[in-house]
Amino acid sequence: MIMMKKDDSLMVTVRSFIPPHPHTEGYELGKPFAFELPKGMTLGELAEKILSKNINQMGIMAVNGKVAGKDQVLSPGDKIDFYALIDGG
């Protein structure tokens, strides 16, 4: 379902495997959470806003399951994923 907010904003769903720093309300690692953002915001701007100090951990971003670049303008209802690309063990 596409969620709409005020005329000048829209809702997206964000799932991040990188912790926002400082903590963002509603965030739980690897779980989708709803986020309101201004119309016209790009994916890169959203990542900076949410992850803040931890943006350096960003490895790859996806919108609706597809790899996306930082300049992509976001649309209502987009499902956004943030991943680091370092793992091990």
Added chain:
Amino acid sequence: MENRTLFGYNGRILRVNLSERDISIEEPPIDYYQRYLGGRGFIAPILLQEMPAKADPLGPDNKLVFALGPFAGMPFPGSARNSAGAKSPLTFAFGEAEAGGFWGAELKRAGFDAIVVSGVSNSPVYLRLQDGQAELRDASHLWGLEVAPAHLALQKELGDSHLRTAIIGPAGEKLVRFACILNDITHAAGRTGLGAVMGSKRLKAIAVRGKNTPPMANQEIISNLSRWMSQNFKDKAAVWKYGTGHMMEGYSLAGNLPTFNFQDGAFEGVKEITAQAVCEQFRVEMYGCYACPVRCKKRVKLDSPYPVDPIYGGPEYETLAAFGSNCGISDPRVICKAHEICNRSGMDTISAGVTLSFAMECFEKGLLNPKDTDGVELRFGNGQAMLKILELIGQKQGLGALLSEGCRMAAKQIGRQAEEFAVHVKGLEVPMHDPRLKQGMGLHYSVHPAGADHVSGVHDTLLEKGPQFEEWSTIDVSESIPSTELSPRKARLVYQFGLWRHLPNYLGLCVLVPYTAKQILEAAEAVTGWPMSYWRLMKTAERGITLAKIFNLREGFTAEDDVLPKRLGMPQRGGNLKGVTVDFGKLSEAKELYYQMLGWDERGIPTRARLVELDLPWAAKYLNNPTQKE
């Protein structure tokens, strides 16, 4: 402050000659500690100076070294790692691996900085260490036991439920070439077959207890660091929630998830096999290592269709990918079982998974047939078949006997084009980070003396963006380079940042605890009391790399062995990296530059000047008579 010259160390190395049943203590001078620091830094000079060239890795001349860095056992997060090393029976080169848990910290408390095991016992034994004392004891009753029963039997025998063990399972006893050593049942020193070396010496276990942690030079700094990390780790990194493997969907999107024996980098069934999926269905708890609040280890339990005993922990990322996507398996229950089989019998999950994916490709392409597999349809995605053959590997029976040699030796025996499907470097199976995305990691895999090791390698993706350079500029890394670029400046990154990536294995530090470079530097100074600098620490890592390289040169390895397998020069068939390869021409150029930055000539032989600069002039004599590899 106590009047002593060493902080963070005990000043004692234990020597155990199993042939002579002789135990002695060595007390190295302070400059030994300052020059080599610990961990991998101790292993390389011991193997080079004390082993004859061309020693049988499964014979009495091989030395098995367990070594601690100054951080090991100190009371702050990430200090639980110990190193192990020997000539590898899998690669015939310098072999090393690290493990966490509690055993390494306990060894420090028991009064030792390292253990050097030589010779071969004529009957199974275990080594018992307690508060500075060491004794060899009969292990006939433990021989043949799987890892957990052996651990529990030792605890019962010694009447100590807090006894810590480093132990081998039946795979190590049977000399499976990628057998591992397990700390406290679930923490594996996995790579390069050190479990087989321990098995060849008939040393079943090293059981340790101690209660005296050597003092640090500045307790207050370490206490503050420990407190800071405990309060902040959840905001700095994500690994505490599901353990490693939580990034797998991103890996697949990026083309970095080895799939179908490295033919692809994206896996359709990835969502089923992530750490998150495993935790949500099968996790009973998260647990951790000594002094660490991160607790990134997952413990899983299954009742059906494959009972999985939670005593064996749960799969990490490398295991999830090696037995999952790389074998075309999307059933997490199969992966959990494969992980349990490996920990029960004591095998490295990366080498086991990649050897199985190699065999699957051989089967699908007609190089192995049902006669070879006793009728098992060893195809990608067939979980039952994979588990059946994995059990046989641990027992060295049927096709398992062939595959227990690792994919390189198995490919030689199978013949025809099987070598094209064997994804290894110097015989060590490639971990789950694809060099077609992480091209600097690929360069590291190719040149690293121990073969394809991801822990000490550079993850290119970590250095692709901008803001982190505030931190890494301290070690003179300040340029943003695309992951898929392979170039002279990438070679510099692998040299410069690579030295820093090696360093945790010298200090005894876990890379999953999110310290900054500055914090690591301060901790090194606070523990040892020696004035530290980035330069000094990185030079120590360079010293270890150079000595390990000389070890390999003496064994007959050449620059031609510092290459990547053919498979990685082929394009992935789909996904984000469709068509991308490692350009072997560029790799060769980068390798030569990397050699030169290390002060090595085009053959990879260290120059006399660099040996002198590293304060290793004595090592030049081992370069005098490089002979041909057999």
